[in-house]
Amino acid sequence: MKLRNLHPDENAVSISIGFILTFSITVLMLVTVLSSFYSLMDQAQQTVTRDEFEIHGTDITVRIATIDTIVGSATNSGSEIMEITYKLSLPGKIAGKPYSIEFDNNTKDIVFLSDERDETIVKVPYYTDNVAVLSTTLYSLKEEYVITYEPTTNTIQIF
């Protein structure tokens, strides 16, 4: 039997099976495309989260360094600081997730940790010469924080 004769013969072709095959292939393709999009988005969110953490971390270290400089120059010139207070506003959620900020006095790091995402830990180091930063952990949903210098203990408190 020649193959050419077989080709127009559609006796063994079922419309329903053809439909099922086409449909399942379409569904599979859609699922693949969607899930790849999802993972792409997830990666993009992590990148953005890390970027934002670094930006906010640097912002906080600038404030800490400012207080340190002001205290250092005042002490050198024989002045006394009675109060330094900075307001700090940070977003409650970054890329849709709340996060925590930990100030570690031993390693001198600000550790940003996003909720439910293990990959998005960002450590921003800070340095102080004249004052110490008290170790503490902040939770992002509060949004408004205060960085204050305590003259009696010569420490920076963040709450």
Place this chain on the structure above:
Amino acid sequence: MRILKRGGMRKSDEHGQLLLVAGFAVGLGIVVLTIMLNNVIYASNIASESSIDTSRYDMANAIQMTSETYEDAYRYAMKDGSFNSTSFEQYLDSYAKLASKNYAISGLTFNFENNTLHEPYFSQNGLANGKDNWTIASNINTTDVFVLEIPDTSKLGNSSNSMTITITNSSGFLWSIELFSSSGSINVTVSDQSSEIGTYIASSQINITGNKIDFITTPSPSFQFSDHTAGSNYSINILNGSNAVGYCTFAGHMTSGEQFTFVRHWVGNPVITMHSSEMRIKRNLPITLPGRNT
């Protein structure tokens, strides 16, 4: 398709491909647009502009301005020869008003609280709790005026915690004067690196460069200050400065040829408060009067 074939319209059944290709193109376009838009939205929401903070420069500026104003106010109050406290207060009041107006333009409140003038200690900032051991000036070539005046011997330490002014250069100690209270008078001991030059009793004033005690040259004290310091690049240091209250005047030339002056008759200690929407700083500022720019 089968129906079309049977009807003999085979030619037109391939037009669907074009529609399909167009559909794919539109779909791809939407995906690309979505991704681009997403990136634009992310980029515009990222926090990048919030880290500009100029408060430390504002504070430094305020400190410099206030110190200079105090010195100017003192000079203004002394223009008739004696200190006129009314002129001094008026000068500072008008400064406070002008400065707060000036800072208000840049969104800062500036408040400055003038306190009474304090009697000057020999410590670094001139206050009783100031740094005891400090250097008035370095790289000095000649000192033309070196006068100390201690009006109240009850605030002078005794022999165990005497106030000392030393002259040192890179190779070490050159000359020193030690002052302590002894039965209501000032006991003065002058030494060089190896031995004692002399001991004297004064009641208030010691003029080292003029070789005078209590404004007179008798009984001819010889402090030998310039003999021991001539030609060296030296520093004037104070030790145990908070153990004495009094006035001092130093003037001369630096090794670079510039003039230096340090005169302390009073110490002002105002409190400066600055406040903006996101920060608040409050500090005091000990100011030596008349200061270094007289």
